[in-house]
Amino acid sequence: MIFYKFHGNGNDFVAVDNINSDINLTEDKVKQLCHRRYGVGADGLIEIKRSNNAQFELVYYNSDGKVGSMCGNGGRCAVAFAHYNGIFKSNSVEFMAYDGLHKAIVREKMDSTTWEISLQLSDVSYINKEKDTFVLNTGSPHYVEFVDNVEMIDVVEWGRQIRYSDKFSPDGLNVNFVERREGYIYVRTYERGVEDETLSCGTGVTASSIAEGIDNAKQVIDVKTRGGDFRVTFEINNDKRSASNIWLNGPAKMVFKGEYFE
Numbered sequence: 001m002i003f004y005k006f007h008g009n010g011n012d013f014v015a016v017d018n019i020n021s022d023i024n025l026t027e028d029k030v031k032q033l034c035h036r037r038y039g040v041g042a043d044g045l046i047e048i049k050r051s052n053n054a055q056f057e058l059v060y061y062n063s064d065g066k067v068g069s070m071c072g073n074g075g076r077c078a079v080a081f082a083h084y085n086g087i088f089k090s091n092s093v094e095f096m097a098y099d100g101l102h103k104a105i106v107r108e109k110m111d112s113t114t115w116e117i118s119l120q121l122s123d124v125s126y127i128n129k130e131k132d133t134f135v136l137n138t139g140s141p142h143y144v145e146f147v148d149n150v151e152m153i154d155v156v157e158w159g160r161q162i163r164y165s166d167k168f169s170p171d172g173l174n175v176n177f178v179e180r181r182e183g184y185i186y187v188r189t190y191e192r193g194v195e196d197e198t199l200s201c202g203t204g205v206t207a208s209s210i211a212e213g214i215d216n217a218k219q220v221i222d223v224k225t226r227g228g229d230f231r232v233t234f235e236i237n238n239d240k241r242s243a244s245n246i247w248l249n250g251p252a253k254m255v256f257k258g259e260y261f262e
Contacts, residue, residue, distance in 0.1 A: 001262070003033070005040060005255040006081060008073030008117075010199025010227020012255075014045045015081045019056065023047075031065030033260060040260065043194050044071060046078045048087065055088045057096040062193025070099045070139025072202020072248050076117040079104040080252035083115065099139045113254040121206055124243040127214065134211040138246070141173035142207035146215075150179035150188050155197040159190025174201060178208045184222040185212050199227030202248050206232050210243050 001023055004015040014033050016023060025047055034042045044062050051057035058078045062068040075097060082088055082095070083106055091106045099122050107116040127136040134144040143162055147153060159175035162168070175190040187208045189201035209221035209232035223230040230250040234243045 001260045002257070003040065003260055004081060004257050005042070006046070006077035006252060007227075007255060008076050008200065008202060008252050009225060009230065009250055011073040011201060012042045013074055013077050014040050014042045015077065016045065016047050017081070017085055017087075018047050019050050019087065025059075025061070027065035029065075029262075030061045031063070034061075034063035034065070040258065043191070043198050044068065044074055046071075046074045046081065048078060048082055048085075051096045054094045054096045054101060056082055056093075058098075060098065062191075064193050064195070066193065068098070068140070068193050070097050070122070070203060072119060072121060072139065072204075072206055073200060073250075073252075074202070075102060075104070076119050076202065076248065076250065077252045079106065079117050079119065080115040080254065084254060097139070107249070110251060115252050116249070117252045118247050118249040119202070121203065121246045121248055123246065124210060127210065127241045127243070129211075129214065129241075134207070134214075135173070136207050136210060138203040138206045138210070140203045141168075141171070142176055142204055143168070143173050144176045144178060144208050144211040146178050146180065146211075148179065150177050150186055153177045153188065155188045155190050159197065160195070163190060163192050174204055174207075176201070176204045176208045178212070180212070181224075184224055185209065186224045188226065200225035200230070202230075202250075205230050206234075206246060206248050210234055210236070210246070213243070214240055 047059040189204040234246040
């Protein structure tokens with residue numbers, strides 16, 4: 001099986017083109033591919049499939065082998081992967097994902113293996129705010145908490161406690177800890193399905209940016225993560241409990257191409 005390895009600001013994926021082939025991606029196979037000792041190693045797997053309603057369909061799998069909800073970095077990497085493989089040739093594309101139709105723009109090719117990709121995420125229909133915490137769904141459900149010093153947070157321990165708390169059972173959610181800094185926010189994320197901190201999370205930095213926008217009447221947010229930088233743009237609706245026209249912008253990089261032997 002031919003695969004590619006991509007990452008979006010350190011959030012890494014195995015990428016498989018299943019438009020012109022018939023690869024059976026079982027839960028065990030995906031889990032094996034994503035294993036960092038016995039497989040390729042990745043936070044998740046992106047599968048490109050044929051779609052009757054768009055140029056392609058993205059199916060995203062978490063590293064536990066299960067189909068996941070929308071992945072912002074996975075979506076951006078899928079667009080770069082599809083563009084590289086000639087699935088679409090223009091600078092814009094529409095594709096289907098877990099939460100419906102998405103638009104994306106290939107803004108520029110930064111070098112031979114890196115693209116600047118803007119991805120439009122689904123509208124946020126409701127934002128629940130309690131003091132310094134927010135819960136909202138940006139294609140995946142997220143908890144956002146603003147803290148004074150994000151580097152001092154035990155993201156795995158605290159994130160796991162919130163993710164598995166009775167309040168958010170049975171499905172849980174992703175957990176983001178956010179520090180406000182001069183001119184930007186710094187975000188660290190515990191991702192469900194990966195069950196660990198990732199170097200960045202696309203839907204997580206988007207959720208964190210919207211939360212910051214509600215508190216400070218902003219619509220353009222620069223974001224830093226351990227894996228790299230993003231810019232998120234959006235419109236906060238008049239009710240201040242929903243958002244639309246949401247775009248996640250950042251790099252997507254192809255790392256290598258390989259062959260997986262079963």
